[in-house]
Amino acid sequence: GAVVSQHPSWVICKSGTSVKIECRSLDFQATTMFWYRQFPKQSLMLMATSNEGSKATYEQGVEKDKFLINHASLTLSTLTVTSAHPEDSSFYICSAISITGVTEAFFGQGTRLTVV
Amino acid sequence: QKEVEQDPGPLSVPEGAIVSLNCTYSNSAFQYFMWYRQYSRKGPELLMYTYSSGNKEDGRFTAQVDKSSKYISLFIRDSQPSDSATYLCAMKGSYDKVIFGPGTSLSVIP
Numbered sequence: 215g216a217v218v219s220q221h222p223s224w225v226i227c228k229s230g231t232s233v234k235i236e237c238r239s240l241d242f243q244a245t246t247m248f249w250y251r252q253f254p255k256q257s258l259m260l261m262a263t264s265n266e267g268s269k270a271t272y273e274q275g276v277e278k279d280k281f282l283i284n285h286a287s288l289t290l291s292t293l294t295v296t297s298a299h300p301e302d303s304s305f306y307i308c309s310a311i312s313i314t315g316v317t318e319a320f321f322g323q324g325t326r327l328t329v330v
Numbered sequence: 331q332k333e334v335e336q337d338p339g340p341l342s343v344p345e346g347a348i349v350s351l352n353c354t355y356s357n358s359a360f361q362y363f364m365w366y367r368q369y370s371r372k373g374p375e376l377l378m379y380t381y382s383s384g385n386k387e388d389g390r391f392t393a394q395v396d397k398s399s400k401y402i403s404l405f406i407r408d409s410q411p412s413d414s415a416t417y418l419c420a421m422k423g424s425y426d427k428v429i430f431g432p433g434t435s436l437s438v439i440p
Contacts, residue, residue, distance in 0.1 A: 257432040319428045324373040
């Protein structure tokens with residue numbers, strides 16, 4: 215299947231700092247990438263839909279100024295958690311759909327963020 | 331009503347049993363149906379992908395979609411301890427965001 219690479223796989227940061235997470239589609243072009251958040255023993259919660267070359271669409275309740283998403287190319291989307299706080303500690307996962315728009319979604323490995 | 335509903339379990343079965351996992355949904359625009367398996371602290375892994383109604387088989391896994399009832403299923407034959415994970419159903423329309431069910435936690439006991 216298609217490969218989506220997410221980096222870093224884990225990160226620890228101090229409260230108040232910003233953290234950038236990268237999501238790359240390695241062997242296909244992705245016009246659309248999704249960012250999810252997952253708390254322990256809970257399902258994936260969609261945070262935002264990222265379309266190449268345009269502003270991301272955020273789900274209700276997700277602060278767009280706190281979770282900055284950039285989808286600058288067909289193979290790369292980034293999520294920046296700004297001024298992170300301990301309650302932002304979570305598992306963040308990206309997924310990508312190929313440029314055809316009608317295939318299944320492939321997931322990155324996830325990033326475990328811990329804010330101390 | 332949530333767009334996608336799934337019994338969270340936990341579901342515990344003996345090794346070798348047939349496992350049935352199910353989801354219901356409310357959005358008739360969904361056309362693409364997926365099942366993912368997620369191990370603890372890992373990203374979801376695609377198991378099965380089905381377009382529209384019908385059955386699809388891949389090894390020990392069979393996915394069924396009944397669009398008239400808005401009901402999808404995943405069957406696992408000859409379940410193994412390595413199948414112990416959380417199983418997430420997911421669905422989307424064309425060019426739409428992927429919506430996930432809450433996931434079912436499965437334990438296969440040796």
